[in-house]
Amino acid sequence: GAGVSQSPSNKVTEKGKDVELRCDPISGHTALYWYRQRLGQGLEFLIYFQGNSAPDKSGLPSDRFSAERTGESVSTLTIQRTQQEDSAVYLCASSGRQGAGELFFGEGSRLTVL
Amino acid sequence: LAKTTQPISMDSYEGQEVNITCSHNNIATNDYITWYQQFPSQGPRFIIQGYKTKVTNEVASLFIPADRKSSTLSLPRVSLSDTAVYYCLVPTTNQGGKLIFGQGTELSVKP
Numbered sequence A: 001g002a003g004v005s006q007s008p009s010n011k012v013t014e015k016g017k018d019v020e021l022r023c024d025p026i027s028g029h030t031a032l033y034w035y036r037q038r039l040g041q042g043l044e045f046l047i048y049f050q051g052n053s054a055p056d057k058s059g060l061p062s063d064r065f066s067a068e069r070t071g072e073s074v075s076t077l078t079i080q081r082t083q084q085e086d087s088a089v090y091l092c093a094s095s096g097r098q099g100a101g102e103l104f105f106g107e108g109s110r111l112t113v114l
Numbered sequence B: 001l002a003k004t005t006q007p008i009s010m011d012s013y014e015g016q017e018v019n020i021t022c023s024h025n026n027i028a029t030n031d032y033i034t035w036y037q038q039f040p041s042q043g044p045r046f047i048i049q050g051y052k053t054k055v056t057n058e059v060a061s062l063f064i065p066a067d068r069k070s071s072t073l074s075l076p077r078v079s080l081s082d083t084a085v086y087y088c089l090v091p092t093t094n095q096g097g098k099l100i101f102g103q104g105t106e107l108s109v110k111p
Helices: none
Strands: A005-007 A010-013 A019-024 A031-037 A044-050 A065-069 A075-079 A088-095 A109-113 B009-013 B018-023 B033-038 B045-050 B053-056 B061-064 B070-075 B084-089 B105-110
Touching: A005 A088, A010 A019, A019 A088, A019 A109, A031 A075, A044 A065, A044 A075, A075 A088, B009 B018, B018 B084, B018 B105, B033 B061, B033 B070, B045 B053, B045 B061, B045 B070, B070 B084
Parallel strands: A010 A109, B009 B105
Antiparallel strands: A005 A019, A019 A075, A031 A044, A031 A088, A065 A075, A088 A109, B018 B070, B033 B045, B033 B084, B053 B061, B061 B070, B084 B105
8 A cells, every 4th residue: 555554543442352453564664663652642662573583572561462463564463451551542654674764654543441 | 762852842933943953962873863743643754864964855954963963853934734743763773673752842833
């Protein structure tokens, strides 16, 4: 596609449920990032994929969070046993150049945990 | 930790030039400096990127002094629609490409 696509755009779930968020990066982009943005806050780094290298998971806040990426395509961020503090917008970005800072963001997935 | 420091907020009026300065004292030799704009309920959008001196595009200018320890984003003749959060990003090149954002600058443009 022309840009980074994320789904769902909005997700409301109950505390304790698992959720999956999907990111479709720009075709050919080898780098993919996930960020979390709480209301009124900045972007919090979660995880970074670069090609077939092992992902940098250093930003994942707990073991309830995990992410996968198949090759250089779609990525899925999974949050298990959701908590109210997980409520946020989850943003995905891709880049064609490793670490160069030129990121293309999706519109985000807004997660609300009741 | 983010490698950048910016003012938390700025106010301006329509038609004025706005300059937002970002400090990045520990910038590495190969690091580029990138600025993003984020409107409410949207993902950040790339504005401009530079390495040294001055870069200009249709949206903004970026000024980088010789020591590269800071950079200034210049928005000419702002309008109400420029109200947004602006982020300065410097890659953490010694951490394999991980990109950490700072807190950003919330720009409010008033009529």
